[in-house]
Amino acid sequence: MRYIEQEKVVRRMNGRMVVNRIFQGLFMFATALALLALVILLYRIVSQGAGHLSLDFLTNFASRFPEQAGIKAALVGSIWLMAVVAPTSILLGVGSAIYLEEYAKKGRITTFIQMNISNLAGVPSVVFGLLGLTIFVRAMALGNSILAAGFTMSLLILPVIIVAAQEAIRSVPGELRDASYGMGATKWQTIVRIILPAAIPGILTGSILALSRAIGETAPLIVVGIPVIIQFLPEGVMDTFTALPMQIYDWSSRPQAEFQTVAAAGIIVLMVVLLFMNSIAVFIRNKFDKSY
Amino acid sequence: MRTSVQELIAKSKDKKSKKIIEKLIPILLFLIASVSVLTTIGIVLTLIIETVTFFTRVPLSDFILGTTWLPFANSGAQFGIWPLIVGTLKITGIAIIVAVPIGISAAIYLSEYASDNVRRIVKPVLEVLAGVPTIVYGFFALTFVTPVLQSFFPEIKIFNAISPGIVVGIMIIPMIASLSEDAMSSVPKSIRDGALAMGSTKFEVAWKITVPAALSGIIASVVLGLSRAIGETMIVSLAAGSTPKFDGDFTGSIQTMTAYIVQVSKGDAGYGTTIYYSIYAVGFTLFLFTMAMNILAGYMSKRFREEY
Numbered sequence: 212m213r214y215i216e217q218e219k220v221v222r223r224m225n226g227r228m229v230v231n232r233i234f235q236g237l238f239m240f241a242t243a244l245a246l247l248a249l250v251i252l253l254y255r256i257v258s259q260g261a262g263h264l265s266l267d268f269l270t271n272f273a274s275r276f277p278e279q280a281g282i283k284a285a286l287v288g289s290i291w292l293m294a295v296v297a298p299t300s301i302l303l304g305v306g307s308a309i310y311l312e313e314y315a316k317k318g319r320i321t322t323f324i325q326m327n328i329s330n331l332a333g334v335p336s337v338v339f340g341l342l343g344l345t346i347f348v349r350a351m352a353l354g355n356s357i358l359a360a361g362f363t364m365s366l367l368i369l370p371v372i373i374v375a376a377q378e379a380i381r382s383v384p385g386e387l388r389d390a391s392y393g394m395g396a397t398k399w400q401t402i403v404r405i406i407l408p409a410a411i412p413g414i415l416t417g418s419i420l421a422l423s424r425a426i427g428e429t430a431p432l433i434v435v436g437i438p439v440i441i442q443f444l445p446e447g448v449m450d451t452f453t454a455l456p457m458q459i460y461d462w463s464s465r466p467q468a469e470f471q472t473v474a475a476a477g478i479i480v481l482m483v484v485l486l487f488m489n490s491i492a493v494f495i496r497n498k499f500d501k502s503y
Numbered sequence: 504m505r506t507s508v509q510e511l512i513a514k515s516k517d518k519k520s521k522k523i524i525e526k527l528i529p530i531l532l533f534l535i536a537s538v539s540v541l542t543t544i545g546i547v548l549t550l551i552i553e554t555v556t557f558f559t560r561v562p563l564s565d566f567i568l569g570t571t572w573l574p575f576a577n578s579g580a581q582f583g584i585w586p587l588i589v590g591t592l593k594i595t596g597i598a599i600i601v602a603v604p605i606g607i608s609a610a611i612y613l614s615e616y617a618s619d620n621v622r623r624i625v626k627p628v629l630e631v632l633a634g635v636p637t638i639v640y641g642f643f644a645l646t647f648v649t650p651v652l653q654s655f656f657p658e659i660k661i662f663n664a665i666s667p668g669i670v671v672g673i674m675i676i677p678m679i680a681s682l683s684e685d686a687m688s689s690v691p692k693s694i695r696d697g698a699l700a701m702g703s704t705k706f707e708v709a710w711k712i713t714v715p716a717a718l719s720g721i722i723a724s725v726v727l728g729l730s731r732a733i734g735e736t737m738i739v740s741l742a743a744g745s746t747p748k749f750d751g752d753f754t755g756s757i758q759t760m761t762a763y764i765v766q767v768s769k770g771d772a773g774y775g776t777t778i779y780y781s782i783y784a785v786g787f788t789l790f791l792f793t794m795a796m797n798i799l800a801g802y803m804s805k806r807f808r809e810e811y
Contacts, residue, residue: 231704235616242617242625245680248673250567252643259646304776306535315536316530328539333727333797334790335734337761338546340768341786345549349774366542371538395512397521399528420634427636430736430761434768434782456638456737463642463741471646478639485634 233441256482260475268476272442273458277469280462284441288357288452289426289484291445295361296368296425301418303365304372305407308414311373312380313402332370339367340434348435358448363431367453368421375417379410412499419492423485429456455481528708550790553783560777572758574745574767575776582781584788586747590664590757591792594739597668597753598675603725605672606679610721613680614687615709626681633677641741644670649742661754662744670742671735675728675742682727686720687713723804730796734789738759760789 272280282373307328315321345365353359383406391401407414432454439461445452462474558566561582569583609629613622649666653659659666690713698708714721744756745766758766764782772778 214541214749219743227704227707233708234706234709238608238612238616241605242612245605245609245632245676246625246628248676249628249635251647252635252639255643255647256639266759303535303538306532307539310536311531313534324536324540327543329801330794330797331539331543333793334728335736335761335793336544337734337764338550338786338793341764341783342542342546342549344768345553348546366538369539369542397525399525423634427638429636429638430740430765433765436768456636459638459642460737460741463638464771471642474642475646478642481636482639484806485636489634 228477235406253482256475256478258470260477263472263476264479268479273440273453273461276460277467277473280470280473282455282458282480285453285455285458285477286480287444288441289454291357291448291452292361292364292454293426295357295448296364297418297422299361300339300365300368300372300421301414304369304418304421305376305414307369307373308376308380309402309407312377313398313406326371328370332374335430336367336428337430337434339363340431342366343435353449355438356449357445358451359364360435360437360452360454361433361498363435364425364428367428367431368425371421371424372418375421376410376414379413379417382405382413383409399428412495416492416496419488419495423492425489426454426484426488427456427481429460432457433460433470512549546790550783550787553780554787557777557780557784561781571750572749572763574781580652580777582777582784583749584785585762586749587758587760587763587785588741588788589749589761590747591733591761591789593664593753593757594668594671594735594743594759595729595732597665598672598735599725599729601669601672602675602679602732603656606676606724606728607683607721609680609686611709611714613684615705615713615714622716624789629677632673633681635658635674637674637735637737638741640670641667641738641754644738644742656754659754660744660756662742662746664743664753664757667742668753670738671732674738675731678731679724679728679804682724683717683721686717686724689720690716719804723800726796726800726803730793731802733796734761734793736765740765760785760792764789 229378253330267279268281269286270283271279272284273282284353311321311324340363343359343366347353347359347362348355351359353362364384387405388401389408391405396404437457438451439453439457441451441453455477459474459477462477507575513673515720566582566584568585569581570585571581571583572586573579573581593636613625617625648670649661649663650660652663652666672756694712694716695708698712699705703711742764743759743762745758745762745764748755763785767778767782772782
């Protein structure tokens with residue numbers, strides 16, 4: 212008795228190969244579809260908004276007339292917002308990561324903090340807005356200021372920065388640590404002089420990616436009560452302001468078709484800012500990527 | 504003046520400030536690390552306290568059982584949460600129908616079929632897709648997807664559930680694809696090689712070996728995608744309208760929980776009004792939904808993980 216019937220195998224093999232081909236095509240098609248969505252999205256926005264882009268668009272304030280509407284207040288506001296979010300979130304994020312990786316003893320509390328961080332990352336941004344509205348805007352009486360919005364955004368991206376910084380710190384090899392201790396350095400000296408310098412590319416890359424998420428977030432700003440039409444530039448962190456995504460949201464939700472062009476132009480500016488931040492992140496990753 | 508190394512060491516050991524720093528730093532860092540825990544406590548307390556105030560004005564049973572959401576009525580405002588939940592589920596349902604087949608297919612393609620070169624190009628592009636701000640997706644839904652849908656199905660209104668649902672789906676594709684791909688890549692190559700050596704085609708390996716072995720990770724990625732879709736705000740605020748409805752209509756204006764919060768925040772609902780407190784009650788409901796999803800995803804990926 213033969214275990215394998217040659218003809219049957221040959222006959223079925225063709226069918227199986229065809230099925231394999233068909234599904235390979237389907238899987239490839241699905242992947243292409245996702246990429247196509249991105250291409251259409253970018254093409255639509257560039258073709259709609261490019262015509263409205265000009266130096267005036269960058270230097271004009273918002274206006275009731277679409278042809279005069281500019282993005283100056285929003286662009287400057289977003290930069291102010293980043294000036295609060297970047298130091299706050301990076302300080303809190305890196306501090307937490309150092310504590311969790313270097314000081315915390317493995318135990319219930321550490322596991323709890325870790326679990327808490329990953330759950331916090333899944334909380335919708337609009338809920339962070341409610342937190343900011345209650346704590347920063349009302350309880351701490353910061354009002355619709357850059358500081359209130361900045362603190363809210365910092366908490367929103369904090370989990371992302373903590374996780375990125377933890378990974379960067381964890382990837383510093385143990386020998387470097389041991390060598391530093393062997394030379395008589397204290398724990399803090401080792402952290403500041405050995406571990407952080409080695410981990411900084413990873414920390415910066417993760418932080419910039421997190422910040423670029425904060426710059427595109429709209430929902431928390433709306434809930435915190437950031438106004439849209441602003442005809443002046445903020446002069447300090449206690450001033451009120453508007454931001455790029457707020458301005459885009461306002462233009463998109465207007466019924467006049469002309470404002471859609473303005474919104475598209477605003478989106479181009481936002482995307483260019485994001486692209487710029489991402490390329491810095493990629494540059495840092497490639498330039499300082501040391502493999503031990 | 505020359506100092507010997509011993510003297511230097513002795514000198515530095517004498518420094519009290521250094522010892523104090525070594526003691527203080529861990530405490531300071533612990534305080535910083537507790538900010539994330541305080542944030543969670545802050546969110547939960549804020550939501551609970553303001554929601555309780557809301558329930559002193561609107562009975563809990565009306566909120567949970569009511570099927571009419573009419574907060575802005577001058578007299579007899581009604582706060583039944585179900586229309587907002589139904590709106591949220593409509594969007595989430597369409598998003599999942601779009602994102603799950605495409606996301607998982609892309610993951611299978613990337614982990615089983617694609618060459619290294621293709622992977623090196625496709626994965627960063629998917630990352631870009633994941634990094635596009637949601638306001639941009641909202642604009643895309645309103646100004647492109649809706650008109651395109653309308654040209655095929657004229658009965659679709661400007662504000663509807665289908666267009667934002669599809670776009671929310673596009674938004675979560677990268678998340679489902681990359682998390683599923685991670686799960687599939689962690690299936691050991693030796694198992695695949697064994698199946699290939701037995702004469703399996705690549706599709707049979709993917710379908711009978713990789714996908715079942717990575718199933719917990721794949722399901723977890725879908726549940727996380729669900730949670731993201733439920734919490735998505737800007738796409739639905741721009742493109743889905745603001746009509747809370749308790750029915751099965753997808754072609755007309757609807758409202759989700761998130762969109763309601765935005766609608767109230769945008770307007771001038773004064774501090775202390777029932778409407779003001781209602782956004783916390785809705786926010787709390789939303790928080791419970793996403794929290795349940797996140798915990799479920801964590802449980803799935805732990806409970807059913809196959810160890811190799």
